[in-house]
Structures are given as structure tokens and as C-alpha cells.
Amino acid sequence: MVFTQGSHYNQGHTQRANLLASQCPKLSAMQNTKPIITAENLVFRYPGSEFRLAFPKLEVAVGAHCVITGPSGCGKTTWLRLLSGIERTQAGEITIKGQRLSELSNTAMRDFRNRECGFIFQDFRLVEYLSLRDNILLGVTLGSKRDRGPAIARLDELANRVGIAHLLDRPVIKLSRGEMQRVAVCRALIHNPAVIFADEPTANLDRKNSDIIWDLINSEARSNDATVLAVTHDADSINRFEQVVDLDSLMETAAS
Amino acid sequence: MIPSIAIIRLAGAYLASHRKQSAAILIAISLAVSLPIVTSNIVSQYLRTLYTRSGNPPVMLSPQGSRFDTVLKVQYFLGESLPPLQWQDVTHITANKSLRCIPVHLLHTANDQATPVIGTTRDYFTVRDLNLQSGQLFAQAGECVVGALVNVSNDVIHTDISNPFDLSAPPPLSLIVVGRLQPSGTPDDRAVFVSLDTAWILDGYGHGHDMSDQGTAAANSSVLADATDGHRPNKSIQTIDETNRHKIHFHGNRNLYPITAVLIWPNTLRDQVVLEGKYINHKSLQVLRPDVEINTIMRYVFQMNTILQRIFLLLGAVTLLLIAVIVFQSLIVRKHDLETMRLLGCSRLLVFKLLGTELLLLLAGSVLLTVVVTATLIAALPSLESLI
Structure with a gap:
């Protein structure tokens, strides 16, 4: 992850990232690889709102596990939505896997998101009336021109890894919160995406369960060679990531 | 476009999870359709009977x-x-x-x-x-x-x-x-x-x-x-x-x-x-002259039938309107699910296809139920002439 002039990066986080890099050969290698996500001169404002997000430059390397942090209401989720193409910026450019998002039509953007991105939402966003199997395959089933074959072939193995294989045909509504979280992780990984966006996936979980979920996300992402871009305001969770972006500091910079 | 098996399965899952609402819509549609058919059938059967010998002798x-x-x-x-x-x-x-x-x-x-x-x-x-x-x-x-x-x-x-x-x-x-x-x-x-x-x-x-x-x-x-x-x-x-x-x-x-x-x-x-x-x-x-008397009663029957058909038409329109309201309300209730599909990058066309398939399944069920209800009512109801 590279922060250029105008951006502010927490010194402690930089030191931690450097320390992690020195201890982890893979991370050192990653820092030298081509970035999978690039964002430059982003400006975003919700219509009719005073809230404004400005961001000079960000690069995330392939396979990196990056966390965006900051206090509640500072725009972490909005930032994640911008990078994943759910929201459009008013200015600036985002490139994911070499594709400039501004060049994509809304339909093409959906297709791109469906193909290249996996999402884990804070409230899981599982469809209650569907079984686990259908929930996990939802994005693939309703994806444009998507072949469900590889995803179906992968489903049992993935579900087995996260410990929900025996629940696949149950309706989601009968699951515990922890099981729902696992389903959300499976759904994000089932189509082997290049980037996983996780929006406070451990909010409202206790420490133990939060650790389990982060371990699951990181280990599954690693085994799938996926880049992780997560959002959290939980200080303990931040330590699990190699790269940290303190959005609060960035926003102050943008405002100044 | 023909929906895929997977989409039919998803649509079926939604209808199955909302059994009562789906059943209410099925019954409303089938009754709104079958009642005019049954009435029309009974009346036309009665008219056919009357026609058989209206001028003989x-x-x-x-x-x-x-x-x-x-x-x-x-x-x-x-x-x-x-x-x-x-x-x-x-x-x-x-x-x-x-x-x-x-x-x-x-x-x-x-x-x-x-x-x-x-x-x-x-x-x-x-x-x-x-x-x-x-x-x-x-x-x-x-x-x-x-x-x-x-x-x-x-x-x-x-x-x-x-x-x-x-x-x-x-x-x-x-x-x-x-x-x-x-x-x-x-x-x-x-x-x-x-x-x-x-x-x-x-x-x-x-x-x-x-x-x-x-x-x-x-x-x-x-x-x-x-x-x-x-x-x-x-x-x-x-x-x-x-x-x-x-x-x-x-x-x-x-x-x-x-x-x-x-x-x-x-x-x-x-x-x-x-x-x-x-x-x-x-x-x-x-x-x-039998034909004169029969023509008189036929005029009454035709008028009655016309009035009934208009009432049924009105009821059908009301039913259709209610179903449209139910469908619209269900879309509002499902806003969260539809937003999830959007966030996951689901194709807009396929999401419409999914909603359309749900409606199609309901309609297919209604047609089936209509056939059964109509056949049962026609078989079970007494003929009009036997009521006279």
C-alpha cells in the first residue's frame, strides 16, 4: 500500500506494516508487485449532504490484506462502496485489476462487481427464505453470463472448510449468528473473486467469535489468493492486517 | 426468455416460504376467473336446453x-x-x-x-x-x-x-x-x-x-x-x-x-x-307459441347474464388491483433482498426474470386451480333449469 503526498498515514501503522513486512517474506514480495486496486484523487459527496470524502491516492497490492479504520460515521463504509464500484465518485479514478471503473456502464459495473468482487456485509445480508446453498450461490445464479458449474463444484469443499457443510439445505432463518457469518464468508468466496470487501463483518460479535471470523476470512482469502479490503473500528482486529488506513486522518487532510 | 432451473428454484423457494400469501393470491385469481366461466357455462347450458325445442311444436x-x-x-x-x-x-x-x-x-x-x-x-x-x-x-x-x-x-x-x-x-x-x-x-x-x-x-x-x-x-x-x-x-x-x-x-x-x-x-x-x-x-x-315465450325468457336470461358478467368483470378488476397492490407491497418488503442482489452485482435482467418467474409460477398455479375449481363447480352445481 502506498500513500502519496497529501495523504496522511498513521506513523504507528506504518511502522507495524514495515515490521510485518520484514517478518513476512510474502508481504515483502507483495509490496513490490503490481497493485490490484488503485484510487487517485477521489472526491465523493452524497447529494444534499455536507459529508464529503476526498482521497488523493491509494494503491493496494495483489494478495494484500488491508483494513480501513476510523471512528463511526467517518465514511469507512462509503469508502468501501466507492472502491467496490457500488457508488460512483464525482471525481478521480479507481482501477481494479487494470479496469478503470469510470469506463464501465452501470450494467458492466454490476457484471464486473459480480465477477471480480466478493462481499461480506456487516448485517450479513442473507436472503432469509433461501437455503444456505441458494444464498451462497445467489450471486452466481443471478450473475450475467455466469457458469454456475465451477461454483457448484466448489461449494461442498468450501462449506466443509468453514464448517457448514451439514447445514447447506437448511433455511438461513434457522441459523445462529456465527453460522450466518460463515455463510456470508462462503458467498464472498464461492466465485473465486480477486478482491474481498468486508464491511465490519465482526460488529456485535464477542472477542472470541470475532477472532474466529477474521481468521476464517484471512485464511480463506489466502487460500484463494484474494486481496482483502476490510472495514472495522475494532482496534484489536486491526492488528490482524498487514496494512492499515486510518480514514479519520485522511478526512482531516481532505478537509484541510 | 425461458428462466433457468436455478431461477425457477429460487422463485419457488420464495413462494413456498410465503405459502399463505401465495395461496391467497392463487385462490383470488382462480375464483375471479372461474366464477364468470362457471356462470357463463350454466347460463349457456340453460339457453342451449331452451333452444333445443323453442319452436317445436x-x-x-x-x-x-x-x-x-x-x-x-x-x-x-x-x-x-x-x-x-x-x-x-x-x-x-x-x-x-x-x-x-x-x-x-x-x-x-x-x-x-x-x-x-x-x-x-x-x-x-x-x-x-x-x-x-x-x-x-x-x-x-x-x-x-x-x-x-x-x-x-x-x-x-x-x-x-x-x-x-x-x-x-x-x-x-x-x-x-x-x-x-x-x-x-x-x-x-x-x-x-x-x-x-x-x-x-x-x-x-x-x-x-x-x-x-x-x-x-x-x-x-x-x-x-x-x-x-x-x-x-x-x-x-x-x-x-x-x-x-x-x-x-x-x-x-x-x-x-x-x-x-x-x-x-x-x-x-x-x-x-x-x-x-x-x-x-x-x-x-x-x-x-313456445318460441315466443322462450324468447322472452331468453331476453331476461341474456340480460341477467350480461349484468353478472359485468359484475364479475368489476370483481376481476378489483382482484387484479389488489394483487398488484400485494405484489407492489411485497417488493417493498423485499427491498433489502433486492438491494443485496444489486450489491452482489446480480444482473438486473436476471433479477427481473426472477420476479417474473415468481409471477409466472403464481399464474400457472392459478390456471391449474382455475381448471380444477371450474370443473368441480360445473360438476357440482345444479343446472339452472333444475332450480326453476
Whole structure:
């Protein structure tokens, strides 16, 4: 992850990232690889709102596990939505896997998101009336021109890894919160995406369960060679990531 | 575009998880569609029945009274019994050689009032163009010919007791079935035909005597034992056959025997006009044209049907509107799920396809239910003519 002039990066986080890099050969290698996500001169404002997000430059390397942090209401989720193409910026450019998002039509953007991105939402966003199997395959089933074959072939193995294989045909509504979280992780990984966006996936979980979920996300992402871009305001969770972006500091910079 | 199996499965899962709402929509649609169909079917069946013989015969003679009731009774065997005319009226009109006259007498029923018993002559079958499917026409008292749809057990039809509270009422008879008619699609299919003599025996004008019975009655000191005129109608005779037919005889003035109506086929239109002119001011009899009466009732039925169809149309529109509201509301309730699909990058077209498939499945279920409900109602509901 590279922060250029105008951006502010927490010194402690930089030191931690450097320390992690020195201890982890893979991370050192990653820092030298081509970035999978690039964002430059982003400006975003919700219509009719005073809230404004400005961001000079960000690069995330392939396979990196990056966390965006900051206090509640500072725009972490909005930032994640911008990078994943759910929201459009008013200015600036985002490139994911070499594709400039501004060049994509809304339909093409959906297709791109469906193909290249996996999402884990804070409230899981599982469809209650569907079984686990259908929930996990939802994005693939309703994806444009998507072949469900590889995803179906992968489903049992993935579900087995996260410990929900025996629940696949149950309706989601009968699951515990922890099981729902696992389903959300499976759904994000089932189509082997290049980037996983996780929006406070451990909010409202206790420490133990939060650790389990982060371990699951990181280990599954690693085994799938996926880049992780997560959002959290939980200080303990931040330590699990190699790269940290303190959005609060960035926003102050943008405002100044 | 045909939805994939996976999308059908997702749509089915939504409908299955909202069983009550789906069932309510299914029932609403199927009732909104099947009720007009059933009504229309019943009415058109009734009109078809009326059309079958609205102009055949062109005229009929009956006692003064409700013209429509007379036509319904004589042509379609429907409604209550009518006051009769007398046999002398029949002989009077049959003397006119320019008219072909067939007397009919409809006072009795069989098979627990399910089957009208028609007393008439053998010419009736010729003028109505009725052909035998098996057997022969009735030739003697106690024999009958049955319509194609009449239930018969052991070649016998049991007539109904005319009045269970009247001890002097003539006893019912077991009529021997000698022939069955081919289906004609007319009310004749569900009628039993007997000779006028048999009908009058059912009326009580004719009966038989049995000497041994007389003896038994005397020995038992029954009320019949004191009868001096030798007339003790034998109530034990239930079936008129070779063994007792010779004992049957009639009482009273035959000219006064009852006849419900006379069906008349004039040779020419002029003959018809003359006949109508002759009876136009008659004190006790009337000549009426069945087609005129039927056309009048048909106009009423058409009007009623039109009103009903408009009401059903309105109900259908209201149902459609309610379903649209339900669908719209369900989309609002499912906003979160639809937003999830958007966030996951699901194709807008496929999401529409999913919603469309849900509607299609509902419609397919409604069509299926409509067919079942319609068929059941048509089979279960009584025909309109039977309600009259």
C-alpha cells in the first residue's frame, strides 16, 4: 500500500506494516508487485449532504490484506462502496485489476462487481427464505453470463472448510449468528473473486467469535489468493492486517 | 426468455416460504376467473336446453294460466304441475285434419322425483324425432320407454307415491321398461314415456280387481268387506303384466280425463293463424307459441347474464388491483433482498426474470386451480333449469 503526498498515514501503522513486512517474506514480495486496486484523487459527496470524502491516492497490492479504520460515521463504509464500484465518485479514478471503473456502464459495473468482487456485509445480508446453498450461490445464479458449474463444484469443499457443510439445505432463518457469518464468508468466496470487501463483518460479535471470523476470512482469502479490503473500528482486529488506513486522518487532510 | 432451473428454484423457494400469501393470491385469481366461466357455462347450458325445442311444436293448447310455466312444463318437464284440460278438448282439436296433435300428460314422477313420467301417444316419438336405442315402444298399459339418461334397475321403473298422506291415493306402479331411446340432447333424455292409459292408471282412473284379494278382505273384516259395488282396487298389484292386465279397467267419463297440454303442428301457417284466432277469446283454454315465450325468457336470461358478467368483470378488476397492490407491497418488503442482489452485482435482467418467474409460477398455479375449481363447480352445481 502506498500513500502519496497529501495523504496522511498513521506513523504507528506504518511502522507495524514495515515490521510485518520484514517478518513476512510474502508481504515483502507483495509490496513490490503490481497493485490490484488503485484510487487517485477521489472526491465523493452524497447529494444534499455536507459529508464529503476526498482521497488523493491509494494503491493496494495483489494478495494484500488491508483494513480501513476510523471512528463511526467517518465514511469507512462509503469508502468501501466507492472502491467496490457500488457508488460512483464525482471525481478521480479507481482501477481494479487494470479496469478503470469510470469506463464501465452501470450494467458492466454490476457484471464486473459480480465477477471480480466478493462481499461480506456487516448485517450479513442473507436472503432469509433461501437455503444456505441458494444464498451462497445467489450471486452466481443471478450473475450475467455466469457458469454456475465451477461454483457448484466448489461449494461442498468450501462449506466443509468453514464448517457448514451439514447445514447447506437448511433455511438461513434457522441459523445462529456465527453460522450466518460463515455463510456470508462462503458467498464472498464461492466465485473465486480477486478482491474481498468486508464491511465490519465482526460488529456485535464477542472477542472470541470475532477472532474466529477474521481468521476464517484471512485464511480463506489466502487460500484463494484474494486481496482483502476490510472495514472495522475494532482496534484489536486491526492488528490482524498487514496494512492499515486510518480514514479519520485522511478526512482531516481532505478537509484541510 | 425461458428462466433457468436455478431461477425457477429460487422463485419457488420464495413462494413456498410465503405459502399463505401465495395461496391467497392463487385462490383470488382462480375464483375471479372461474366464477364468470362457471356462470357463463350454466347460463349457456340453460339457453342451449331452451333452444333445443323453442319452436317445436309451433303451438300448443293448454288451460288458461301462466304461459311461461306451461311452456316450461310441457316442453322441458320443469316446474310444478299445471291444471289440466280435458280429453274432450283433445278430441275436439284432433278432429281438425289440418293439425297434427299430440296430447301429453305430465303429472307423475319416478326415481324419487328425479324423472318425469310423460303420458303420450306413440306419435310423440315421431314428431320429436326420437329413435330407439334398444327394445321397442310401449304397446300396453304398464309398459314404458325410457330416455337415454334415465337410471333403470332390473328393467323396471318405480313411480313415486302421488300423495303419501292420502290413503285413497292411487298406488305407485313398477313400470316395465320395454325400450330405451337414443340420446337426443333434449329433456326427453331424462324422461320416462308411458301410454295415456298408463298415465290415467297412475291418476287413479283405472285399476284392477283381484277376487282372491276380495276374499281376503272379507275374511279379515276389512273396510273393503262391506263394499257393495264390487269395486275393491287391488293395491297389491304393483306391476301390470300378462297375469293381471285383463283385470285393469277404467271408470268415469273418459272425455273428462285430464291432459296437461296438446302439442300441435299445423300443416300450414294459415292453419296456425286460424287455430290461434279460434282460441283467442276462449274462456278456459289458450293456444300459445313456445318460441315466443322462450324468447322472452331468453331476453331476461341474456340480460341477467350480461349484468353478472359485468359484475364479475368489476370483481376481476378489483382482484387484479389488489394483487398488484400485494405484489407492489411485497417488493417493498423485499427491498433489502433486492438491494443485496444489486450489491452482489446480480444482473438486473436476471433479477427481473426472477420476479417474473415468481409471477409466472403464481399464474400457472392459478390456471391449474382455475381448471380444477371450474370443473368441480360445473360438476357440482345444479343446472339452472333444475332450480326453476
